[in-house]
Amino acid sequence: MKEEDRHEAAPCSIVHRTSYTVHRFIFALNPNHMHYRTLGQTGERLSAIGLGCMGMSHGYGPFDDTESIATLHRSLELGINFWDTADMYGPYKNEELISEVLVPNRSRIFLATKFGFRMAEDGSRFFDGSPAYLRTAVEGSLRRLRTDVIDLYYAHRIDPNVPVEEMVGAMADLVREGKVRYLGLSEASEASIRKAHAVHPIAAVQSEYSLLSREVEAVLPTLRELGISLVPYSPLARGLVTATLSKEALAPNDFRHTLPRLQGEHWENNQALVGEFAQKAAAKGCTPAQLALAWVLSKGEDLIPIPGTKKVKYLEENAGAAVITLSPEEQAGIEALLERYPQVGERYAPEMMQFVNQ
Numbered sequence: 425m426k427e428e429d430r431h432e433a434a435p436c437s438i439v440h441r442t443s444y445t446v447h448r449f450i451f452a453l454n455p456n457h458m459h460y461r462t463l464g465q466t467g468e469r470l471s472a473i474g475l476g477c478m479g480m481s482h483g484y485g486p487f488d489d490t491e492s493i494a495t496l497h498r499s500l501e502l503g504i505n506f507w508d509t510a511d512m513y514g515p516y517k518n519e520e521l522i523s524e525v526l527v528p529n530r531s532r533i534f535l536a537t538k539f540g541f542r543m544a545e546d547g548s549r550f551f552d553g554s555p556a557y558l559r560t561a562v563e564g565s566l567r568r569l570r571t572d573v574i575d576l577y578y579a580h581r582i583d584p585n586v587p588v589e590e591m592v593g594a595m596a597d598l599v600r601e602g603k604v605r606y607l608g609l610s611e612a613s614e615a616s617i618r619k620a621h622a623v624h625p626i627a628a629v630q631s632e633y634s635l636l637s638r639e640v641e642a643v644l645p646t647l648r649e650l651g652i653s654l655v656p657y658s659p660l661a662r663g664l665v666t667a668t669l670s671k672e673a674l675a676p677n678d679f680r681h682t683l684p685r686l687q688g689e690h691w692e693n694n695q696a697l698v699g700e701f702a703q704k705a706a707a708k709g710c711t712p713a714q715l716a717l718a719w720v721l722s723k724g725e726d727l728i729p730i731p732g733t734k735k736v737k738y739l740e741e742n743a744g745a746a747v748i749t750l751s752p753e754e755q756a757g758i759e760a761l762l763e764r765y766p767q768v769g770e771r772y773a774p775e776m777m778q779f780v781n782q
């Protein structure tokens with residue numbers, strides 16, 4: 425879709441197009457406008473807007489490796505130094521793809537990947553957090569990424585069959601061996617986070633967080649007490665809050681067809697919510713995607729979102745959110761809007777929700 429068409433599809437399109445140009449222009453002039461945030465207690469400075477690479481190879485087809493490679497290069501020009509992938513994206517293809525830009529630019533990128541999801545013979549997914557599988561997984565990721573160290577290694581989920589202390593103890597061995605620099609958890613409960621952190625410092629917890637997914641706010645005080653960053657994944661609610669998502673335009677095998685949020689009354693609720701949200705973005709002089717990311721950033725310096733895109737134009741737009749601040753009145757206006765549309769729907773279908781550690 426051409427840029428013009430994309431904005432035609434959004435409410436208040438003229439204002440969006442104008443503001444989009446403004447924020448994109450800022451970055452064209454000077455990529456040093458990117459802001460940086462410190463990861464946990466590591467001292468590492470990461471771009472306030474990271475880059476989620478999943479959609480380049482997984483979930484949100486069709487894929488275009490040439491455009492994805494251009495997006496990865498452009499992220500470096502924009503000062504985006506925090507890339508997120510996982511072995512299961514593709515599966516495996518995403519790590520191989522990003523290695524093409526990672527290898528010649530290794531020192532400029534803080535690279536996060538994850539382990540634990542496996543495919544059964546019948547194609548179903550299961551989670552394996554065992555120390556034995558961890559060994560296989562980390563060697564596979566290092567090989568595909570063509571690097572000798574992973575900056576941030578996450579357990580993609582908590583395995584109910586493996587004590588979290590055992591899993592994190594094995595992950596800590598990888599730090600001692602120099603294969604991994606810092607440890608993270610994804611979708612972990614408060615109890616799991618505390619147990620893990622007692623074994624080895626956890627630098628980041630990656631969980632879904634956006635205007636439509638706020639459950640992790642209950643865990644934020646614990647993260648703050650322990651000095652752990654929150655890395656919000658799907659901060660654009662998988663594209664839903666950008667006011668550009670069309671169900672009809674999704675590929676037949678797009679993962680989002682499985683999401684309750686795109687069904688029935690939830691879809692109606694979310695369309696109305698997003699329509700009004702787009703008006704707020706227009707009033708602010710930015711795009712809905714930028715306002716959604718600015719809202720996440722406004723929740724604290726310890727949040728480092730990783731919006732996902734495979735397109736240069738979206739990347740540039742999202743990078744522009746780093747310079748947008750919200751007044752208390754604007755924040756309150758957004759909160760009030762969310763309260764008026766509570767029927768957003770679950771963030772996963774039950775098959776995937778079972779993996780979330782609660």
Ligand SMILES: NC(=O)c1ccc[n+]([C@@H]2O[C@H](COP(=O)([O-])OP(=O)(O)OC[C@H]3O[C@@H](n4cnc5c(N)ncnc54)[C@H](OP(=O)(O)O)[C@@H]3O)[C@@H](O)[C@H]2O)c1
Binds near residue numbers: 735
């Ligand atoms: N830990 C976990 O379990 C977990 C789960 C899911 C995701 N993640 C990570 O989090 C990252 C981000 O999550 P996500 O990709 O699911 O969701 P997201 O960032 O909320 O949304 C991505 C979707 O929004 C679209 N988009 C991005 N910027 C846009 C813009 N400015 N205007 C309009 N549309 C825009 C993308 O389109 P295009 O694809 O066309 O660019 C894509 O369809 C992933 O890449 C992955 O690394 C982790």
